[in-house]
Amino acid sequence: EDKVVQSPLSLVVHEGDTVTLNCSYEVTNFRSLLWYKQEKKAPTFLFMLTSSGIEKKSGRLSSILDKKELFSILNITATQTGDSAVYLCCKTSYDKVIFGPGTSLSVIP
């Protein structure tokens, strides 16, 4: 079954910590890997990754894809309370879109 696995499922850290969120997927008809942040309702787009080994960066967030080992990581440095959210990983292929269950991150002061 084509699926996306995220780990950990939940995480509690202190402000200023660095966190790494993991996403692994199955290779079937891979097109892209996307990361989203979901706070209250609508997931907000963070990154889209299509090529292996090229890091994408936005402020304190960065992400990279390894197409050989079939995984991606999302790094957040110097975490802030505003980073508390569910982080969703999504794999797209040419015939379907599959989200992982998400990692719930809580950043405490």
Next chain:
Amino acid sequence: DAGVTQSPTHLIKTRGQQVTLRCSPKSGHDTVSWYQQALGQGPQFIFQYYEEEERQRGNFPDRFSGHQFPNYSSELNVNALLLGDSALYLCASSRQSYEQYFGPGTRLTVT
């Protein structure tokens, strides 16, 4: 520039009834996808519309149907509602890519 909009924001229906949810895509986007998100889970892909046709479909029964209009807006219809259909329904739009932008969602409660 308005982002993706959805209506209504909340809806309460009774088992067996039918419901229609609406979505207007972000300006310049021509592709609309619908997702169902149960509490504590990731969004589940329902289907995607492009050029007024269903292009892809997830593992949902025929009770779930949709439509896309010439102005790219879209509707999701669910017939014969079940208690298990209670969820947040998300619409996402894109322009022929998977960099999707999500709307705020419609919270459907089936009693």
